[in-house]
Amino acid sequence: MLSQLFVNAVIAGSLYALVAVSFALIYRIAGFFHFTHGLTFAAGAYVTFAAHAWLRLPLVAAGAIGVVAAALLGMAIRAVVFRSLARRAAPPLVMLLASLGVYVVGQNVISLAFGDSSRPLGESVISPGLAVFGARVTEAQLASIAVVAAVLMGFAVVMTTIGIGHQIQAVANDRELSEVVGISIAAIDGLVFTLGSAMAGLAGILWAIDQNMTPTMGMRALLIGVVAMIIGGQKTVSGVVLASMFLALAQNYSILFVPTAWQDAIVFLILVAFLLVSPSGFFGLRGRRRSLT
Amino acid sequence: MDYLLHILILAAIYSILAVSLDLLAGHAGLLAVCQAAFWGLGAYASAVLTVDYGVYFPLGILAGMCLGVLASFLVSLPSLRLTDDYFVIATFGFQIIAFAIFNNWASLTRGPLGIPGIPPPTIFGWRVDSQWKFLLLAVIGAVAAYIVVNRISSSPFGRVLHAIREDEIFAASLGKNTLRFKVTAFAVSAALAAMAGSLYAHYITYIDPTNFTLTESILIISMVIVGGAGSRWGPLTGVLVLVVMPESLRFIGLPSAIAANVRQIMYGVLLVVMMLFRPQGLAGQYRFGR
Numbered sequence: 319m320l321s322q323l324f325v326n327a328v329i330a331g332s333l334y335a336l337v338a339v340s341f342a343l344i345y346r347i348a349g350f351f352h353f354t355h356g357l358t359f360a361a362g363a364y365v366t367f368a369a370h371a372w373l374r375l376p377l378v379a380a381g382a383i384g385v386v387a388a389a390l391l392g393m394a395i396r397a398v399v400f401r402s403l404a405r406r407a408a409p410p411l412v413m414l415l416a417s418l419g420v421y422v423v424g425q426n427v428i429s430l431a432f433g434d435s436s437r438p439l440g441e442s443v444i445s446p447g448l449a450v451f452g453a454r455v456t457e458a459q460l461a462s463i464a465v466v467a468a469v470l471m472g473f474a475v476v477m478t479t480i481g482i483g484h485q486i487q488a489v490a491n492d493r494e495l496s497e498v499v500g501i502s503i504a505a506i507d508g509l510v511f512t513l514g515s516a517m518a519g520l521a522g523i524l525w526a527i528d529q530n531m532t533p534t535m536g537m538r539a540l541l542i543g544v545v546a547m548i549i550g551g552q553k554t555v556s557g558v559v560l561a562s563m564f565l566a567l568a569q570n571y572s573i574l575f576v577p578t579a580w581q582d583a584i585v586f587l588i589l590v591a592f593l594l595v596s597p598s599g600f601f602g603l604r605g606r607r608r609s610l611t
Numbered sequence: 612m613d614y615l616l617h618i619l620i621l622a623a624i625y626s627i628l629a630v631s632l633d634l635l636a637g638h639a640g641l642l643a644v645c646q647a648a649f650w651g652l653g654a655y656a657s658a659v660l661t662v663d664y665g666v667y668f669p670l671g672i673l674a675g676m677c678l679g680v681l682a683s684f685l686v687s688l689p690s691l692r693l694t695d696d697y698f699v700i701a702t703f704g705f706q707i708i709a710f711a712i713f714n715n716w717a718s719l720t721r722g723p724l725g726i727p728g729i730p731p732p733t734i735f736g737w738r739v740d741s742q743w744k745f746l747l748l749a750v751i752g753a754v755a756a757y758i759v760v761n762r763i764s765s766s767p768f769g770r771v772l773h774a775i776r777e778d779e780i781f782a783a784s785l786g787k788n789t790l791r792f793k794v795t796a797f798a799v800s801a802a803l804a805a806m807a808g809s810l811y812a813h814y815i816t817y818i819d820p821t822n823f824t825l826t827e828s829i830l831i832i833s834m835v836i837v838g839g840a841g842s843r844w845g846p847l848t849g850v851l852v853l854v855v856m857p858e859s860l861r862f863i864g865l866p867s868a869i870a871a872n873v874r875q876i877m878y879g880v881l882l883v884v885m886m887l888f889r890p891q892g893l894a895g896q897y898r899f900g901r
Contacts, residue, residue, distance in 0.1 A: 350696070351696040351699065351700070399883060399887070402887055403886065403887060406887075408886065408890065410695060410696065411642055411695060411696075411699075412886050412890050413886075414642075414696065414699065415642075415832075415836055415882060415886050416882065416883050416886035416887070418829060418832075418879075418882065419833075419878075419879040419880065419881070419882030419883035419886065420879065420883055421879070422829065422875055422876070422878060422879030422882070423875075423876050423879035423880055423883070424879075425875075426872040426873075426875040426876045426879070427872075427876065429872050430869065430872045430873075537825070541700075541703060541704070541707065544700055545700075545704075548697065548700070577715065579711065579714065579715045580711055580715060582707050582711060583707060583708045583711035583712075585704075586703075586704030586705070586707050586708050587708065589700075589701070589704055590689050590690075590701070590704065593689055593690075593692060593693065593697075593701065594689050594692075
C-alpha cells in the first residue's frame with residue numbers, strides 16, 4: 319500500500335514537474351502569468367485523441383502530432399494576442415486577463431468538439447504491470463516516467479550548457495541588456511512559447527494516458543504546476559522537480575488520512591502554509607519577478 | 612414577463628458581486644479570483660441556518676456576512692503578503708479550497724446533492740414570495756452595495772486605497788499601514804459578496820457546489836474588467852453586458868448544452884478583445900494593472 323502510493327506519487331509528480339518547468343520557462347521570459355499554458359496542455363491530449371481514435375494512427379505517432387499541435391497553438395496565441403499586447407506595452411495583469419480569456423475560449427471549444435465527459439486515451443488494455451517493491455507499475459507508466467525524465471534532463475542540459483540556453487537565461491535575467499549584446503528578444507520569445515507549449519502538450523498527453531482527460535484538466539494541472547514552481551523557486555529544474563515530487567507525495571499519502579476529494583485543496587493548503595513561512599521558495603533566489611515598469 | 616424579471620433579479624444579484632469585487636480590483640488594485648467563494652459562503656451559511664435550524668432570514672444574511680468577514684481574514688492575511696501574479700494564484704487557491712469544502716463537507720453542506728427547499732425570505736413580517744417582491748429586495752441590496760462602495764471610494768479611506776493601487780511603497784512612506792487598509796477592503800468586499808449569496812440562495816431555493824466555482828469567479832472578474840474597474844458605472848455596465856448579451860443566445864434557439872459553452876466563449880472573447888483595444892473597460896478611466 320505505502321509503496322504503491324509512492325509509485326503513484328512519482329508518476330504524478332513527474333507530470334507536475336513537466337508542467338511546472340515548462341510554465342516557468344515561458345513565465346520567466348514573458349514576465350506574465352499565462353493561463354494559456356493550461357490550454358496547450360489540454361490541446362495536446364485532445365489532438366492526440368483525435369489522431370489516435372478517429373484517424374486510427376498508432377499512439378506514438380498521434381502523440382507526436384499532439385505535441386506539434388500544442389507547440390503551434392502556443393506559438394499562434396503568442397503571435398495573435400500576446401505580441402499585440404506587448405506592442406502596446408500592456409502591464410502584466412492585463413496580459414494575465416487576456417490569457418485567461420483565451421483559456422476560457424479554448425476550453426469551451428474543446429468542450430464543444432469533444433464533450434465534457436471524461437475520456438480515456440490509448441488502449442484500455444488491462445495490464446497486470448510489473449511488481450516493483452510490492453507495488454504495481456504498468457509499462458505505460460514506466461514509459462511515461464522515462465520520457466519525462468529524458469525531456470527534463472535534456473532541457474536542463476540545454477539550459478546550462480548550450481548557447482541558446484544561455485541566451486534564454488540572459489533574457490530572463492535582463493531583457494534590455496540582452497538586447498544590447500545582440501540577442502534577438504523576439505526570437506527568444508517565440509522559441510520559449512513554442513518549446514514550453516510543446517512540453518505542456520506532452521505533459522497533457524501523458525496525463526491523459528495515465529488518468530483520462532476532461533476539457534478542464536488543463537486548469538487543474540496548471541494550478542498544481544504553478545504551486546510547484548512557486549515552491550521550487552522558478553530558477554532551477556532540480557528545485558522544481560523536488561517541489562513537484564513533494565506535492566505529489568503529500569497528495570498521495572494524504573489519502574491515508576482524508577478522502578481523495580480533498581487532494582486539490584491540499585496542494586493549496588501547502589502553498590498557503592509555505593507562503594506564510596517563506597515567500598521566496600525553498601530553493602528560490604527570489605519570490606517573484608518584479609515587473610519592468 | 613417572468614423571464615424578464617428573472618433576468619433582472621439575476622442582474623441585481625450580480626451587480627452586488629461586481630460592485631463588491633470592484634472595491635478590491637478597481638479601487639485597491641487587488642485582482643482577487645475568489646469572489647464566488649464568498650458568494651457561496653453567504654449562500655451556504657444562510658441556507659443551512661434557515662433550512663436546518665429554522666433561523667430567521669435577516670439573521671441568516673447577517674451570519675453569512677459575518678462568516679464572510681472571518682473567512683476574508685483567512686484569505687487576505689496570507690495572500691496580501693504577495694503581489695500581482697502570486698496574489699492572483701493565492702486567491703485562486705482559496706477558490707479551489709472553498710469549492711472542496713462546499714463539495715466535501717457533506718454533513719454540513721450535503722455535498723454534491725446540494726440544499727433544496729430554501730424558504731423565501733421573510734423580513735419583519737414581509738414575505739418575499741413573488742418575483743416582483745424579490746426584484747425589489749435584490750435591487751435594494753444592489754443599491755445598498757453600490758452606495759457602500761461609492762461612499763468608501765470617495766472617503767479618505769478610499770483615497771488611501773487608490774494611493775495603494777497607484778504606488779503602494781509611496782502610500783506606506785506616508786505612514787499608512789497599507790496592509791490594514793487592504794485587509795479592511797477585503798473584509799467589506801467579502802461581506803457584500805456573502806450578502807449576494809444569501810439573496811441568491813433564497814431566490815433560487817436550491818444551491819449546490821457547482822453554483823460557486825472558479826468559472827463564476829472568472830465571470831465576476833470579467834464583468835468588472837469589461838465594464839471598467841474602479842469607475843462609478845463600470846461594474847454595472849459590465850453586469851448589463853455579460854448578463855444580457857448571452858441571453859440573446861436563447862432567441863437564436865441554440866440547444867442549451869451548446870449554449871452554455873457558447874456563452875463562455877463569448878465571455879472569453881470579450882475579455883481578450885477588451886484587453887487588446889480598451890483595457891480600461893467600457894465605462895472606465897483607470898487602466899487596470901498599470
